[in-house]
Amino acid sequence: MKKTLGIIGGMGPAATCDLMEKVIALTRASCDQEHIHIITDCNTNIPDRTAAILQGGPDPVPELQRSAARLETAGAEVLCMPCNTAHHFYDQVADAVQIPVLHMPRETAGILRQAGVKTAGVLATDGTVQSGVYEKALAREGIEAVYPDKEDQAQIMRLIYQGVKARAVPLADIPVGEILSRLRGRGAEVFLLACTELPIAFAELGQMEGCLDPTRVLAFAAVRACGGETTADSPW
C-alpha cells in the first residue's frame, strides 16, 4: 500500500500543478488506481514569502502550518512544499506535524553531489537568495553557490513575478540566455531553477539545457518516499 502524499501548495498555484504533473509523470502506473493518492492544499492565503523575509511583510508561517495540519488531518503521510523560498520556514512547518516533510533544497543538493557538481548557479527569488536556503543546503554537500549580479537578479524576479505569476510580461522579454552565460562565466557548472515558477518559464522558453529542476527532484523524492516506483532512474 503506497503512502498518501500531501502538497502544501498555492506558492504559486501554477507551480503546484507543475509538481503534481511531475509526480504523476514519474510514477510507474498503468491505470488511475496505481497512481499515488495526493491531497493538495493550494492555499492562496499564504502570504508572499519573499516579502516576509525581506520587507517585513505578513508572516507566512501560520498559514503554512495550517496547511500542513489540514493535510495531516485529511490523511497525508508525507508532506512536501513546492516553493523554494518557503523552505526558509521549514523547521516551523515540520514542527507543526507528526509526519515527515521533504526538504526540496536538500534533496536537490544530494542529487548534485551524486553528479559530482562543485559549483551551482542559483536562480531564485530575492527571498531565497537572501535567506541562504540553497547556500546552506549546497554547503552541506560541499557545493558552492554562485548567483546572478544585481541587474540579472532583478530580471529573474521580473520573470517570476511579472512573467509567470501575473502573466503580465512575455517570458521572452527576459534575456535568459545572457543571464545563464554570465553565470557560467562565474563558474556555474549547472543552473538550479530554484524557484518553482522557473521550470515553468524555462520549459516554455526551451531553456532547460544544463538546468536542474528542483520541482522534478522533489517529485522524484516524493514518489519514492510514498513507496511508488519511478519511471526514470534519476530526476535529471
Place this chain on the structure above:
Amino acid sequence: MKKTLGIIGGMGPAATCDLMEKVIALTRASCDQEHIHIITDCNTNIPDRTAAILQGGPDPVPELQRSAARLETAGAEVLCMPCNTAHHFYDQVADAVQIPVLHMPRETAGILRQAGVKTAGVLATDGTVQSGVYEKALAREGIEAVYPDKEDQAQIMRLIYQGVKARAVPLADIPVGEILSRLRGRGAEVFLLACTELPIAFAELGQMEGCLDPTRVLAFAAVRACGGETTADSPW
C-alpha cells in the same frame, strides 16, 4: 472573500491537474493571493467508474463520498468532480455533504443551449455513454445527443485508457479526424469531449476545433461559483 473550491480528483490524476490549470488560467489574478484557494483530493483509491457501471466492478460511491466529506471537513465550500462518468453517481455524492456540488454535464448542456446548439456529438467512456449522463443533461435543454458507432467508440475507449491513462499507445494512432467526420455526418454540430482525459488528448493532437471541453466549462463555473472573476466571457 472568495470561497474555497474542493476537487474530488484522481479520475484520472492527469485530468485533475488539467482542471486545476484551467481554474487557475480562468481566474483573473495578478499574484498568488488573488487566486482561488483549492483543496484537491487526487484520490486514486476510487474504483474505475466505467467498470462499475458496465461490468459490476467495485462500487466507486464509498470512496467518492469519502473524498467529498474529506474536502468539506478540510474547508471546501463548493465541490466539483473532474470525471464525467462519476456523474452517474452524482446524487449519492451530493447527498454525502452539506455544500453544493457542481454538475459538469448540466453546466455543459447550459453552455450549448446558450449557443443555440441542437445536436451534439458525445465522445465519452462506455460508462458515460451507457449511463446516459450526457443524454439526460442535454435533453433537459432540448439538445439531442449523437454517438460514434461501435467501432469508433472502441477507438475512443482506446484513446482514453491506453492513450492517456496508461500512456501505452501513441495518441496519433487513433483516427480522431475520421471519427469526428463520421459524427458530423450524423448531425453533430459540436463535439463534446465528455471524458476528462479527452481534452488532454485532443489538445496534444491539435484537434480542439469544433469541440467543447466540459473540463473548461466546469473550471469556468467553479471560478464563478467561488466568487472569482473570470479571464474570459465564456468557456468556449
